[in-house]
Amino acid sequence: MTALRFPTPPVHEAAETLRAEVRAFLTDVLADRSPLQRADSWNGFDRDFSRKLGQRGWLGMTWPKQYGGHERSAFERYVVVEETLAAGAPVAAHWIADRQSGPSLLKYGTEEQKQTILPGIAAGETVFCIGMSEPDSGSDLAATRTRAVPVDGGWHVTGTKLWTTGAHHADYMILFCRTSGTAADRQAGTSQLLVDLKATDGITIRPIIDLAGQHHFNEVHFEDAFLPSSALIGTEGAGWEQVMSELAFERSGPERFLSSMQLFIELIGALQGSTSEAAELALGRLTAHLVTLRRLSRGVAAMLEAGENPGTHAAIVKDLGATFEQELGDIARNLVDAEPDTASTSDFIAVLAHNTGNSPSFSLRGGTREILRGIIARGLGLR
Amino acid sequence: MELNDVGAMLADTAERLFTTHGDAIEGAGRDGGWADAAWAAIEESGLPLALVPEEHGGFGIPATEALALIRQTGRHALALPLPETIVANAALASAGLPLAEGPVGLAERANARVPWGRFANTVVVATDGGLQRHADLPVAAESTNVAGHPRDQLSIPEGNAGAAAAVPLLELGALARALQMAGALERVLELTVEHVSSRVQFGRPLAKFQAIQQELAKLAGEVAAASAAADHAADAYAVGGDLTFAVAVARTRIGEAASKSTAIAHQLHGAIGFTREHALHRFTTALWAWRDEFGTQRHWTLALGKRALSAGRDCYWPMVVAA
Ligand SMILES: Cc1cc2nc3c(=O)[nH]c(=O)nc-3n(C[C@H](O)[C@H](O)[C@H](O)COP(=O)(O)OP(=O)(O)OC[C@H]3O[C@@H](n4cnc5c(N)ncnc54)[C@H](O)[C@@H]3O)c2cc1C
Numbered sequence: 001m002t003a004l005r006f007p008t009p010p011v012h013e014a015a016e017t018l019r020a021e022v023r024a025f026l027t028d029v030l031a032d033r034s035p036l037q038r039a040d041s042w043n044g045f046d047r048d049f050s051r052k053l054g055q056r057g058w059l060g061m062t063w064p065k066q067y068g069g070h071e072r073s074a075f076e077r078y079v080v081v082e083e084t085l086a087a088g089a090p091v092a093a094h095w096i097a098d099r100q101s102g103p104s105l106l107k108y109g110t111e112e113q114k115q116t117i118l119p120g121i122a123a124g125e126t127v128f129c130i131g132m133s134e135p136d137s138g139s140d141l142a143a144t145r146t147r148a149v150p151v152d153g154g155w156h157v158t159g160t161k162l163w164t165t166g167a168h169h170a171d172y173m174i175l176f177c178r179t180s181g182t183a184a185d186r187q188a189g190t191s192q193l194l195v196d197l198k199a200t201d202g203i204t205i206r207p208i209i210d211l212a213g214q215h216h217f218n219e220v221h222f223e224d225a226f227l228p229s230s231a232l233i234g235t236e237g238a239g240w241e242q243v244m245s246e247l248a249f250e251r252s253g254p255e256r257f258l259s260s261m262q263l264f265i266e267l268i269g270a271l272q273g274s275t276s277e278a279a280e281l282a283l284g285r286l287t288a289h290l291v292t293l294r295r296l297s298r299g300v301a302a303m304l305e306a307g308e309n310p311g312t313h314a315a316i317v318k319d320l321g322a323t324f325e326q327e328l329g330d331i332a333r334n335l336v337d338a339e340p341d342t343a344s345t346s347d348f349i350a351v352l353a354h355n356t357g358n359s360p361s362f363s364l365r366g367g368t369r370e371i372l373r374g375i376i377a378r379g380l381g382l383r
Numbered sequence: 384m385e386l387n388d389v390g391a392m393l394a395d396t397a398e399r400l401f402t403t404h405g406d407a408i409e410g411a412g413r414d415g416g417w418a419d420a421a422w423a424a425i426e427e428s429g430l431p432l433a434l435v436p437e438e439h440g441g442f443g444i445p446a447t448e449a450l451a452l453i454r455q456t457g458r459h460a461l462a463l464p465l466p467e468t469i470v471a472n473a474a475l476a477s478a479g480l481p482l483a484e485g486p487v488g489l490a491e492r493a494n495a496r497v498p499w500g501r502f503a504n505t506v507v508v509a510t511d512g513g514l515q516r517h518a519d520l521p522v523a524a525e526s527t528n529v530a531g532h533p534r535d536q537l538s539i540p541e542g543n544a545g546a547a548a549a550v551p552l553l554e555l556g557a558l559a560r561a562l563q564m565a566g567a568l569e570r571v572l573e574l575t576v577e578h579v580s581s582r583v584q585f586g587r588p589l590a591k592f593q594a595i596q597q598e599l600a601k602l603a604g605e606v607a608a609a610s611a612a613a614d615h616a617a618d619a620y621a622v623g624g625d626l627t628f629a630v631a632v633a634r635t636r637i638g639e640a641a642s643k644s645t646a647i648a649h650q651l652h653g654a655i656g657f658t659r660e661h662a663l664h665r666f667t668t669a670l671w672a673w674r675d676e677f678g679t680q681r682h683w684t685l686a687l688g689k690r691a692l693s694a695g696r697d698c699y700w701p702m703v704v705a706a
Pocket residue numbers: 129130131132133134137138139140162163164165166217361364365366367368369370371
């Protein structure tokens with residue numbers, strides 16, 4: 001099947017009722033958030049906001065009630081995610097956990113892990129980070145060098161994780177590492193371990209400052225850090241299969257084309273009163289892209305709801321989404337005269353500057369463009 | 384018969400007819416002729432009535448299934464005005480006019496370049512006063528599009544009186560082209576995957592080279608986007624949503640996908656794809672033409688841009704979600 005069809009997202013009445021509630025809530029709690037702050041939705045870390053979402057029942061929405069979830073549909077969750085992102089809400093304190101760590105634990109975790117961890121995520125209390133990348137293992141995740149050596153009652157972990165977003169805030173990390181064999185075994189012999197970052201000795205977290213001067217990612221060094229046997233997620237040696245499933249969760253959401261929404265909105269604001277055809281043509285084209293991306297992305301939600309694996313489809317949406325977002329800045333610069341500056345009193349100019357400094361990451365984080373296209377090519381049967 | 388059986392049966396019939404008569408249609412089209420037997424068989428099958436409600440003499444199948452037949456014509460790059468005839472009959476029925484006899488020349492305005500105008504037995508014209516139905520109109524000027532398909536100006540009688548139709552003819556024609564393009568793009572992807580999998584250079588199939596894989600992944604992304612945009616417009620028609628907006632989205636996004644996809648497909652096919660011998664050109668030349676028919680790509684993009692600009696910064700996102 002070379003024609004990759006995306007399922008039709010169903011019309012979901014309950015989700016649309018929910019949308020009105022979410023919008024009203026966001027209008028209220030985000031009233032004081034400036035456009036520049038809104039543009040930084042991904043990195044906005046605000047435990048208070050996440051707790052409020054949790055109190056509303058808008059985290060862990062699709063999970064079983066016994067783990068603090070709300071047993072709602074993937075479409076209702078989708079509404080909450082897209083509305084919070086489109087509004088530029090600070091999502092950093094909950095969304096890694098809500099989007100991928102929680103679903104992974106639900107799928108592979110032990111009963112004890114599910115009972116102790118998931119309710120906290122659903123309440124917006126528990127912050128997660130992703131321990132995949134390393135200095136010598138980026139796209140080539142199977143080259144992991146971090147090693148957990150079995151000892152009495154658990155493991156001793158040594159190694160370095162890199163680019164770990166939010167590790168300095170996080171309560172837990174899902175660590176991908178080698179638990180047996182050697183680097184030559186590649187995918188075999190890898191596992192996922194749950195790391196309690198607040199209660200484990202031998203872990204050093206060092207900030208890394210991005211090119212725009214922001215601190216969101218970190219280097220996390222493990223030196224003989226002891227993890228108990230109960231830290232194992234899923235099956236020892238099945239880490240590769242599990243981490244691929246986690247990445248499908250990571251790539252499947254609308255954040256992959258909504259992280260620059262604030263720039264789009266400010267651009268429309270900056271163009272008010274314009275009768276330029278160039279501006280209309282550009283906005284028309286971008287709107288067609290956006291509406292289509294939403295349709296594709298809701299198709300992925302339909303696949304998740306049906307229990308299907310949307311790996312290839314999610315890669316397509318993420319690749320198209322990153323391309324769309326990376327074009328935005330240059331399109332805006334061509335339509336409105338501006339020298340980008342985050343300190344500008346013009347919202348458009350400040351947001352443009354923020355976007356300029358972030359845009360290289362869109363096609364890197366969560367799997368690079370080239371890796372995604374490799375996944376799509378595999379889906380086409382070429383490799 | 385169950386309704387969903389009727390839809391499936393029509394799809395099967397269409398597939399059989401388009402395949403059986405494919406060469407004849409293609410041959411006739413290339414010489415500026417008309418595949419009489421093929422059209423007769425298509426008419427006999429009832430396909431032109433697919434989108435007509437049951438009470439007006441149609442099958443009463445869901446609109447999305449009827450529109451899927453138009454997409455199927457695109458998968459064959461069908462060189463006959465069946466898409467036009469399908470949507471024209473729906474328009475005629477909604478306006479309380481008699482259904483078409485023979486192939487329809489669909490004119491979204493009086494001086495339009497009417498697809499297969501010289502062969503049309505019925506001409507359906509949109510005027511300011513509403514829909515008009517004419518029989519056999521004389522040709523004022525013959526021309527062809529870049530796919531070599533007839534696009535003719537007809538001598539349409541003056542006068543603006545017409546019947547009120549449910550949906551503007553321009554939108555219907557544009558929806559048809561969106562669906563045809565989505566179908567054709569799916570075939571372009573399939574043909575390209577087949578080609579790079581079988582063509583060997585440097586001792587291995589082209590498909591094994593990463594540079595080729597990356598280009599095909601881009602092509603697949605464009606085709607997926609086109610497909611979704613076409614589905615979106617078809618759904619808007621089926622549920623009575625804002626068709627003008629959905630069609631504008633579809634034609635803007637699919638037009639871009641057509642440009643990007645045809646470029647990649649030709650690059651990966653090499654010289655053989657640049658010939659009349661190879662099937663690829665039937666799809667790519669049709670795509671190049673279709674992206675600007677029933678409203679140019681620029682027309683639809685501008686229409687959408689005006690909507691975006693007038694929504695303003697506060698109402699833009701709600702507009703996107705409601706689309
Ligand atoms: C803002 C940000 C946040 C991040 N957060 C996290 C996090 O929380 N947790 C975490 O684990 N990681 C995180 N990452 C890391 C991210 O997952 C990696 O950057 C990514 O996987 C690529 O790895 P790399 O940077 O080592 O690049 P490399 O793998 O070295 O790639 C460099 C270039 O080579 C290309 N390339 C590599 N291999 C191939 C190949 N086989 N064929 C063709 N081209 C190839 C890549 O596509 C890329 O263009 C984050 C990254 C960013 C930018």
